[in-house]
Amino acid sequence: MAAPVNPPRGMRDFLPADKARREHALGIIRNVYRSHGFDEIETPVVEDYARLHAGLGGDNEKLSFSILKRGIPPEALAAAAEAGDAEELADLGLRFDLTVPLTRFFASHRAELPPVFRSIQIAPVWRAERPQKGRYRQFVQADIDIIGESGLLAEIELITATSQALAALGLAGCVIRVNDRRILFGLLEHCGFASKMHDRALITIDKLDKIGVTGVVDELREADAEAAERMGEILTNVAPLVGSGEGGGSGIALAHDAIAEVLPAGAAEEGVANLVALGEALEGSLPEGVDVRFDPTLVRGMGYYTGTIFEIAHPGSGSSVGGGGRYDGMVGRFLGQDVPAVGFSIGFERVVDLIELPEATGPEAVALIADADVELADLLALKRALVDRGHRVRLEKRQKNMKALLARVASEGFTRVANVRAGASAADELEFRELS
Template sequence: MRDFLPADKARRERVLRTIRDRYRVHGFDEIETPVMEDHARLHAGIGGDNEKLAYNVLKRGLDADAIRAAAEDPSALTDLGLRYDLTVPLARFYASHRAELPRVFRAVQIAPVWRAERPQKGRYRQFVQCDIDIIGDATSRAEAELVVATLDTLDALGLEGGEVRVNDRRLLDAMLEAFGFPVDARAGMLITLDKLDKVGPDGVTAELRERGAADEAVSAVAAHLSHLAASAAGSGFALTAEGIRGALPGGMPEDVVAHLVGLGEAVAAARGMAAGSADVPLRFDPFLVRGMGYYTGTIFELAHPAVSYSLGGGGRYDGMIGRFLGQEVPAVGFSLGFERLVDLVPATDETVSDAVVLVHDSDAPVGDLLALKSALLRRGARVRLEQRTKNIKALLERARADGFTAFATVAAGESDAELLQIKPLD
């Protein structure tokens, strides 16, 4: 958890403002949910490993007897927790307000979340997530809208060159079945396959054997990885029928392939490109897993050539809202990793054209100073009052670092803004 100095805060707000503006023009409406949710909801088995990282909140009014009684089950002491993502709160929000929302609801949530992480570069215990979600649309149109809005936002931030890697949980399951992995072992196998970009094919096959996978299944995975290494371009496979089929074993569900092809065609059209063109910023990744336990279909991950890690991701989670509402509702979302993203955004001149520091003598009347300030404010300037110090050079250097572009000195008795000698800070 971090403090932010004024320059850092201004940079973060500029990036957030751009993200909000782009999502708004794409037709998404911003909502807000509480920072806490019911403990039972946060630990309902739909948050994957993030549930283990949740900060729990003690019940109010606990006495010593209640604490002793809960010694064997500490969770009995808590009834709330800080949200660890924005998707679980959105599902609860939609279930609570469905009657007041449109049939297809396009939501924006930009807010902090909390996880008891081991802090490291780009990973914090409090961080901001920027989520867009579409609820009520089961077609590839929903995924395409999310991808187009995300890529457009990346471009608006000056981060052209990003691309979205795509897969589908149903294809992953069908592929594991084709390799010969039993149903009850597939969750563990996915954890291993998700490490492919870190440990390579040999590391994956070695770990599969350590997990006790059958030799025939491991050999099938090894053979397929060898085939992919020989046929795949460095940036992955095109999101076309030929590209997807070429990356997978035979016998994959055609309706899922068609769903992904529709996504690729829609994004290409939105970007003014031919479907299947190498310029379309979409790639099919047959071993993209995404760790969240609630994904049921299409999954995404946002990549950029400037960094080796992802800048965001998401996917379809059709089963989650039904757990709160009692009936199935299709839903899909895409989340930007703001803390990683903000460090990559190019610095720009964020100063107001007229940002003036009024350096005044200690005996200058407050009324005169505020009158001068108000006159400059009416002109559209940004104004700061600073009492003169012995080291005026240091004072002006700090003002320049804070984004001010000019200064004027004010002696006692000066109250006419037209007579100020405003000089540039250069």
């Protein structure tokens, strides 16, 4: 018995109908982004190992796939792995997100780009995940980023474009949770956590939805017991706030008094003012079915975020279906000078699992069923004439089981069919019938 021939774990094949529907959905996203003034770029699937492991990618750096240097013999790999030095054998790696490649791209081509660059990247990325529902080792991200704009306009454009893309896909019930890293650090300072413990504390707070307030406090006690208790009180008080906000219209819940309930007076004033202004600007500008709410417990795991952060939640998914934020310090690592930047990414694989994808649309698709005695030159001439008219054309040979053949071509998106007899040479003479 032949062994099963499956793709690698965490990676998938897509049949023609699935591929067509996915491309249709990606086309919707791409068209919405382009209508908002973004331009599409493409970057290599590999980047330098050192760039991918610069300490800004959070846990995703640990999940990156590395590419061995050329000429490394197997015995050297085994010895290095045993000694814990396997990373010395790699000089390249597969990208684990699209942000690191974008910042390198901008640094490489800055002289050729406008002062404020609005980019689209829609492409696969790779992570050595533990495969499970909604989590794959190869998956598509749909990113928009704005580089060179330090003002709030960038965040507003990203949120409005992303929300309209979600609405165009028919994904209702989305909540865009927003926060500001400066507010998070303000909370930590207010509670009394030493600055050297901030990153560790944020990692713990990011687990709030999984381990609850009690679990967060217990874990934070290892860093500072008194500060942990203060943080526990704040988290308990803000829990109702996180879930607040009614739907209807834009459903914005970023009022100043709501934010003031979370932070003591004077703490993280710049971050608070930023979210207040964001809420006011977005009021009434989002499509129906998309809600925006302030969530002071939102962390986002990437180490490169510096200000506003956002994440898309949906009741049909146990994980976020998108996210992003401001990463003003990242481009400067390549240029030697800081450049403001902010981005928003839709997790396409999770989104596509939540929506009913319509049949892909395009040119009329017709099938020509040829008798065995039809001359190839005549058949090709008919096909060429129909293609020149804008049709999508499939050639099929007549079979005994015509019912099965017609059912198959119909399932593949073909809407009309014509029989081709010997001697047929003019497309206008073909008699087409509809496929139900």
